[in-house]
Amino acid sequence: MIELLSRPATEVAPRLLGSILEVGPVALRITEVEAYLGEADPGSHAFRGPGRRNAVMYGPPGHLYVYFTYGMHVCANVVCSPEGTASGVLLRxxxxxxxxxxxxxxxxxxxxxxDLAQGPARLCVALGIELGDNGTDLRTGRVRLRLGEQSPLIAQGPRTGVSGPGGSADFPWRYFIPGDPTVSPYKAHVPKRRTG
Structure with a gap:
């Protein structure tokens, strides 16, 4: 598993489709992911380099990077690439x-x-992934990844809801199983209008 996860997120992401993520008694088959390539990717949390929030992304592959977003949601990524190079796959x-x-x-x-796990925040709630799971080793920790048989059908396109250039067609790094009813609908980022 570590050999696979030591590769860049754009190589790892499609391979995770069909794999199993387990937290205690709840397990799910991964049907949608997004790849983020660290400092080379304007959509990544590591685009501006290492910091306290994204430190796990720079650590060894095969760990979970968990973060809080929009002041209310928890999302989780599988850390990829060799240690020192930030790269991750968002579990969508x-x-x-x-x-x-x-x-x-x-x-x-x-x-x-x-729709129990349709979307990254819903996925974390359904599985019971919490902020305290940040840094978990996916081979031995509370959250476990079991590589399954890769889906024979894979589609890709722009990442959903990402602002700026990272959400453009230049970054077609959203991978999903086409026709699967658990895949979330695509949503382009719509900037908020300023008033006043």
């Missing part, structure tokens, strides 16, 4: 394959099982 969506009752209880607002 998945199908809950074990522990569905617990996932339903955590995501009680979901109307269908297909």
């Amino acid at each position: 969506a998945g199908e809950v394959v074990e522990g569905i009752e617990l996932a339903r209880a955590r995501r009680s607002s979901s109307k269908r099982d297909t």
